[in-house]
Amino acid sequence: MITTAEQSPPVRVRFAPSPTGFLHVGSARSALFNWLYARHTGGTMLLRIEDTDTDRSNPELIDMIFRTLEWLGIDWDEEPEHQSRRADRYRAATDELLASGRAYRCDCTRDQIDARAAERGGKPGYDGFCRDRGVAAGPGVVVRFRTPDDGVTAFTDLIRGDVTFPNSDLEDFVIVRANGDAMFLVANAVDDADMGITHVLRGEDLLNVTPKVLLLRHALGHTEDPVFAHLPLIVNEQRKKLSKRRDDVALEDYIARGYLSEAVVNYLATLGWGPPDGVEIRPIAEIIELFDLTQVVSSSAFFDLKKLDHFNAEYIRALAVEDFIERSQRWLLADDAPWPADRYDPAVFAAMAPLVQERVRTLAEVPGYVDFLFLAEPVVDDKSWQKVMVKGHDTAVLMLDAMVDRFATCDWTGAGIEDALFGFGDAQGIKRGQAQAPIRVATTGRSVGPPLLESLELLGRDTTLTRVRAARAALGAT
């Protein structure tokens, strides 16, 4: 029996970043959806570096993009294509267009174009002035595509349905710059055809470019159109497209801020799409299996850092402890770690790790939970001190005084410390939350942190006593 799936040609998709900056969150999402679609359908995932604008491209950034895609777990199937190496193909295409009369040379300056537009009544755009002037090649001369005067260019978008553009709204756009370089649209049309791309999945910001690419493809003799799917934009709280200027869009920054690639990818997958059973956090293999391009929503999605944090915390907690320790190294051993490198003790951190793991949302928060163990003296948080030591002065004095004695002689084990601390506090009728607070602030500097008994045990009797005495002394007589 022949199914429609078997009749369709194998899926070939591509991610086509332009190396003019780091990998952008929006680009990463496009890459991810292309990849999900390819893996779901058993198709082919291709990469194409759109570096035709040589002035703005940078080879190092290309490598950076590859590495970030790898970090995300997005792989590709064939050697990446580079548009900078295909200039001859674009030249052949534009020559063909020139020869067939579908394109012509133009020597109008921007000012002339604008002046004529103003004369016409403010309607901006090129007016086809040079269409039949027979302009010869030369300095300052570009090549423009002659768009049809009437009719429409339409296509069916997998996400948006039928989209139609009247050809009369399309101006004669530039396809070759004065310096001889082909423009993005030409490269796009030629490459997608040469690479046998069957599905073009990209951001909605490229939607209006589609009729131009289609016109170019048709003029070049390609009668089969690829299937298009324009993904909803990822926006900021102002509902505007994420911008490099005012938003955190560099994926590299999320790595540095302690996000796990699994969490980032999983979160990105929920922007514009959701699994049918509503389970958002799940292994990538399941996402691949469930992914359905036709179910992608058409409205833009807000990049919600709070929700990403939640995903990340879930993924951190799901890590094996050894993995958590391993992945935390980068922040523990960093130059800007809060303690002198020689005071850091891996064994002490390992003992504390399980308790830290279930509390952090990002790996970057890890040092803040254990700094008191590796610092000569705790960093005192002023708000905590005010609340516990000043506002709760009497209880603080009582507990501190008692622990100076009891900690000196009790068993230095979790149970021993517990007995010393709460045995006294309970007898005094002090709630445990109140009883532990002064000791916590005295030894760790803060009123929040990992469980106290384990913390003190690792801190050691001597250091604990030193800090308790110092805090008591800071409170003055009585």
Place this chain on the structure above:
RNA sequence: GCCCCCAUCGUCCAGUGGCCUAGGACGCCGCCCUUUCAAGGCGGUAACACGGGUUCGAAUCCCGUUGGGGGUACCA
């Protein structure tokens, strides 16, 4: 201005004409648990932009309005 796209809780998704007194998740609020904070458990807050149609019946279909966004380069 013109072209194109979009419109369900604050946010991300469910919902594809009756199962919706609209469901889940994040956030937020409360309670429980508890040595702090987390985690966990329980409960709560909160939405179909508006107006016309079509239909026995509309969050779901159509039209309009309003609102938002994207694009309007010799960038991609």
